[in-house]
Amino acid sequence: MTVIAFILRRCMLLVLVLIAVSVLTFAIVNVLPGDVATAVLGDMATPQMVEAVRERMGLGQPLPDRYFAWVAGILHGDFGRSLQHGQAIAPMLLGRLGNSAILGGITLAIAAPLSILLGVLAALRPGGVMDRVISGFAVGTHALPEYVIGLLAILAFSIWLPLLPGSSLMDPNENPLSRPEALILPIGVLVIGMLAIISQVTRVGMIQALASPYVRTATLKGLPRWKVVMKHALPNVLPPTVTEIGMYFGYVIGGLVVVETLFSYAGIGQMMTNAVSYRDIPTIQAGVLVVAAAYGIGNLCADVAALVLNPRLRG
Amino acid sequence: MNAEPQAIAEDTMPAFSSEPTLEVIGVSITYGSDAGGLKAVRDVSFRIAPGEAYGLIGESGSGKSSLAYAVLRHVPAGRVTGRIMLRGQDVMEMSPQALAAARGRIVSMVYQDPMSALNPAIKVGEQIAEVVRRHRKADRKAAWARAVTLLGQVQLPHPDEIAHRYPHQLSGGQQQRVVIAMGLACDPDLLVMDEPTTGLDVTTEAVILDLVNDLRRALGVAVLFISHNMGVVAQVCDRVGVLYAGQLVEEGSTAQVLRAPRHPYTIGLMNALPTINRAQARLADIPGRLPDLRQVPEACVFAPRCASVQKGCTTAIPALETVGPGHRTRCFERDRIVRAMAPPAEAEAVAEEATGKPLLQIVGVERSFGRMPRLNLPFLRQRRPVRAVDDVTLDIPRGRTLAVVGESGSGKSTLARCVAGLLPPNAGDILLEDSVIRPMVQNRTRPEQRAIQFIFQNPDAALNPHWTVEAIVGRPLKLHGLAHWSADLRARVVELLDAVKLGQRYLDRYPHQLSGGEKQRVSIARAFAAEPRLVICDEPTSALDISVQAAILNQLRDLQERHGTSYLFISHDLGVVRHIAHRVAIMRHGRIVESGTPAEVFGAPQHPYTQALIAAIPTLERKRRGAEPDTTRIMA
Numbered sequence: 001m002t003v004i005a006f007i008l009r010r011c012m013l014l015v016l017v018l019i020a021v022s023v024l025t026f027a028i029v030n031v032l033p034g035d036v037a038t039a040v041l042g043d044m045a046t047p048q049m050v051e052a053v054r055e056r057m058g059l060g061q062p063l064p065d066r067y068f069a070w071v072a073g074i075l076h077g078d079f080g081r082s083l084q085h086g087q088a089i090a091p092m093l094l095g096r097l098g099n100s101a102i103l104g105g106i107t108l109a110i111a112a113p114l115s116i117l118l119g120v121l122a123a124l125r126p127g128g129v130m131d132r133v134i135s136g137f138a139v140g141t142h143a144l145p146e147y148v149i150g151l152l153a154i155l156a157f158s159i160w161l162p163l164l165p166g167s168s169l170m171d172p173n174e175n176p177l178s179r180p181e182a183l184i185l186p187i188g189v190l191v192i193g194m195l196a197i198i199s200q201v202t203r204v205g206m207i208q209a210l211a212s213p214y215v216r217t218a219t220l221k222g223l224p225r226w227k228v229v230m231k232h233a234l235p236n237v238l239p240p241t242v243t244e245i246g247m248y249f250g251y252v253i254g255g256l257v258v259v260e261t262l263f264s265y266a267g268i269g270q271m272m273t274n275a276v277s278y279r280d281i282p283t284i285q286a287g288v289l290v291v292a293a294a295y296g297i298g299n300l301c302a303d304v305a306a307l308v309l310n311p312r313l314r315g
Numbered sequence: 316m317n318a319e320p321q322a323i324a325e326d327t328m329p330a331f332s333s334e335p336t337l338e339v340i341g342v343s344i345t346y347g348s349d350a351g352g353l354k355a356v357r358d359v360s361f362r363i364a365p366g367e368a369y370g371l372i373g374e375s376g377s378g379k380s381s382l383a384y385a386v387l388r389h390v391p392a393g394r395v396t397g398r399i400m401l402r403g404q405d406v407m408e409m410s411p412q413a414l415a416a417a418r419g420r421i422v423s424m425v426y427q428d429p430m431s432a433l434n435p436a437i438k439v440g441e442q443i444a445e446v447v448r449r450h451r452k453a454d455r456k457a458a459w460a461r462a463v464t465l466l467g468q469v470q471l472p473h474p475d476e477i478a479h480r481y482p483h484q485l486s487g488g489q490q491q492r493v494v495i496a497m498g499l500a501c502d503p504d505l506l507v508m509d510e511p512t513t514g515l516d517v518t519t520e521a522v523i524l525d526l527v528n529d530l531r532r533a534l535g536v537a538v539l540f541i542s543h544n545m546g547v548v549a550q551v552c553d554r555v556g557v558l559y560a561g562q563l564v565e566e567g568s569t570a571q572v573l574r575a576p577r578h579p580y581t582i583g584l585m586n587a588l589p590t591i592n593r594a595q596a597r598l599a600d601i602p603g604r605l606p607d608l609r610q611v612p613e614a615c616v617f618a619p620r621c622a623s624v625q626k627g628c629t630t631a632i633p634a635l636e637t638v639g640p641g642h643r644t645r646c647f648e649r650d651r652i653v654r655a656m657a658p659p660a661e662a663e664a665v666a667e668e669a670t671g672k673p674l675l676q677i678v679g680v681e682r683s684f685g686r687m688p689r690l691n692l693p694f695l696r697q698r699r700p701v702r703a704v705d706d707v708t709l710d711i712p713r714g715r716t717l718a719v720v721g722e723s724g725s726g727k728s729t730l731a732r733c734v735a736g737l738l739p740p741n742a743g744d745i746l747l748e749d750s751v752i753r754p755m756v757q758n759r760t761r762p763e764q765r766a767i768q769f770i771f772q773n774p775d776a777a778l779n780p781h782w783t784v785e786a787i788v789g790r791p792l793k794l795h796g797l798a799h800w801s802a803d804l805r806a807r808v809v810e811l812l813d814a815v816k817l818g819q820r821y822l823d824r825y826p827h828q829l830s831g832g833e834k835q836r837v838s839i840a841r842a843f844a845a846e847p848r849l850v851i852c853d854e855p856t857s858a859l860d861i862s863v864q865a866a867i868l869n870q871l872r873d874l875q876e877r878h879g880t881s882y883l884f885i886s887h888d889l890g891v892v893r894h895i896a897h898r899v900a901i902m903r904h905g906r907i908v909e910s911g912t913p914a915e916v917f918g919a920p921q922h923p924y925t926q927a928l929i930a931a932i933p934t935l936e937r938k939r940r941g942a943e944p945d946t947t948r949i950m951a
Contacts, residue, residue: 216432
């Protein structure tokens with residue numbers, strides 16, 4: 001089985017998953033008690049207004065027809081219109097997705113190598129000073145919710161020490177990269193949140209690997225310690241770590257609800273929060289689908305990376 | 316290869332005039348704190364001349380592996396005292412840099428389990444080449460070329476292609492060749508081999524031993540060879556040291572020690588060894604167990620188990636005394652003991668054919684693993700089914716033992732599991748006293764369940780660690796309603812424990828408080844508690860030491876004679892089978908290739924595979940097979 005065949009097979013599975021997700025989101029939203037139009041307009045709506053909205057949303061047609069019309073639209077890049085803003089969802093979604101990708105991408109690029117490094121350092125002497133500091137920090141931060149860390153960060157770095165902006169609010173057309181100082185705090189909070197699990201997964205794997213017979217072989221070949229750790233132990237430790245990172249990929253794309261809201265960052269998580277409070281159903285559906293795709297692609301990347309790292313899986 | 320070829324005549328000792336490659340002087344290894352520490356190795360001294368092969372024989376707990384790793388100063392949990400001189404330099408005194416420079420260049424290691432010793436994530440060629448780069452300052456290309464050359468030297472076919480493979484893509488024998496090539500990469504002076512063939516099949520083992528001999532002759536590398544198998548040591552080593560409980564008890568040339576041993580322990584080991592040449596009625600086991608190495612008495616450490624023990628043996632530690640040229644033994648009674656060889660009489664009480672109907676019949680049993688997916692979807696993985704057992708028909712006579720022999724992957728354990736009802740066969744029937752029984756054990760009737768019991772290979776995994784011996788052995792008694800009141804139950808359990816020579820004092824013990832042999836005795840007692848008609852023994856002694864194995868095999872024979880129980884005995888060890896079987900079936904690739912009485916099968920094997928198996932057994936006499944080092948052989 002080659003890697004290409006594996007990727008193709010997984011892509012097909014990903015498509016199946018997305019179809020299932022689209023059916024589920026569509027079904028849940030439309031099966032919910034109460035008419036969608038009523039839900040949108042609220043209690044004060046007159047029957048005429050409800051009828052008008054129903055007409056506009058095509059709610060009169062049978063469910064399967066509406067589902068296929070929706071899917072056909074998505075395949076043409078049309079996610080429908082936002083009920084809240086009245087404009088097409090696709091361009092807005094794209095912009096938000098880009099913002100989230102910038103935030104998440106930078107977070108991953110910092111957190112993944114950093115947490116692997118910390119995990120390896122902690123594993124070199126289990127129970128040593130380094131291990132206690134790193135693991136203590138990991139466990140401590142993991143016990144704190146993101147918003148606590150975020151609020152503490154704002155308190156410390158933009159109120160007590162007014163170094164960084166406490167809000168990352170920007171113009172809709174502004175590129176976040178043009179204001180890097182506004183990104184530092186949200187990224188810092190996210191990185192700290194990710195360090196805990198990834199570094200501990202790496203640490204446990206590394207302790208096991210360092211006790212393994214093949215590491216003994218490498219040592220008794222006369223190889224220097226750093227080479228034994230980096231070349232012989234690390235590649236065998238990485239697959240579970242990479243899987244863990246892959247899980248975070250979907251999270252940083254679509255799950256940054258707390259951090260984006262806290263810092264008023266115009267990402268997809270914030271968009272979803274707003275859409276939910278305004279009952280903007282087409283936007284919710286589009287958002288869920290995109291986030292599901294991000295999780296799927298993240299896992300796919302992780303599995304491919306694990307395959308590349310672990311020759312045994314390649315067969 | 317730039318080492319000058321050095322001819323080593325067999326069975327002659329190399330001259331000691333030159334500086335020894337390795338000299339171990341008064342080495343002790345202690346695990347744990349000083350006072351209550353485990354004194355695993357005590358005051359061991361020996362030397363290995365350049366190009367010499369020295370064998371260290373010992374059972375588990377003898378300290379042989381600790382010594383082997385101490386030569387490379389790799390005893391992470393232990394404390395080593397004494398001197399280990401490698402080409403005149405003390406390994407224990409080396410700086411970390413000097414030590415790292417010596418490892419892989421002056422001394423290198425070959426491991427017991429090549430699969431786990433090789434890094435699963437790195438190509439085997441690179442694993443060899445990196446040693447060359449490390450110690451020879453060679454560039455990548457030259458190092459890779461050297462790796463390919465080495466793979467050719469250990470007689471792997473298409474070495475340039477093998478070099479690009481990962482360990483899991485090679486067979487066990489091929490992996491061990493890679494480990495040997497890795498060890499030889501920088502022309503070391505000494506190769507430490509820690510049970511290098513223990514995990515391999517007997518035919519693969521024979522080929523690897525030949526390879527070691529060929530390479531030794533061609534490269535002149537000295538070898539420290541660790542093994543529990545005296546036959547294997549006899550194939551490779553010039554001189555042999557016997558370790559017992561951390562002490563060297565006997566040392567001499569291979570011929571002296573293995574053919575004319577002068578220490579009661581060595582003699583006991585030789586007599587406990589089942590061989591295919593003699594089918595003596597009883598093996599001579601060594602009673603007792605290893606002493607507690609935390610408190611070693613000022614006495615002969617073997618005295619509690621020794622048959623020739625005298626008063627003086629328990630009051631002073633005997634020294635290693637010379638009894639012949641180069642032959643030393645640590646025994647006060649060295650001049651009075653002689654090897655009491657078990658009579659080679661053909662005490663074959665086996666000869667008479669089983670009469671009457673067989674107890675159990677296996678008729679056309681088939682079992683495959685993995686099956687074709689019903690839907691051939693492009694994203695479903697496709698597996699080819701493997702036929703583990705392929706149309707096997709066998710009879711197990713009443714009160715007799717049928718042994719099924721095969722190498723790993725032959726399907727012998729699968730067959731045992733099918734008979735036991737742990738795995739349903741795909742086809743075929745199992746008949747108990749002429750009536751077909753259900754394939755799965757949970758669907759069989761109580762009497763049928765009771766009639767067939769199982770003894771597993773690994774007693775550690777087969778006993779519930781949370782139960783006492785009484786609960787373990789009493790369970791089948793309660794299950795089958797053989798004892799109702801608790802006093803009655805306890806009496807029966809004691810009776811069973813007595814039958815396996817454990818006795819009442821074991822009732823309240825837990826499995827972790829027992830030695831390997833004791834655990835296996837508990838397994839046997841449990842199997843016999845149900846008063847079975849058939850006991851399936853799946854490699855019951857392969858995890859045990861030779862001296863313990865002998866006792867267990869004797870036990871099984873005694874119980875069979877007393878209760879008329881039939882055995883289905885699964886084994887890879889032809890010596891053990893020769894000793895215990897009344898009928899033998901040789902299994903290969905799921906099929907029975909030959910069957911008959913042991914005398915027929917071992918005396919005049921018909922099938923070429925049986926002949927190859929028998930020829931491959933390492934015996935105490937050194938065999939010579941195709942001697943030229945550059946002969947390319949077919950892969951095992």
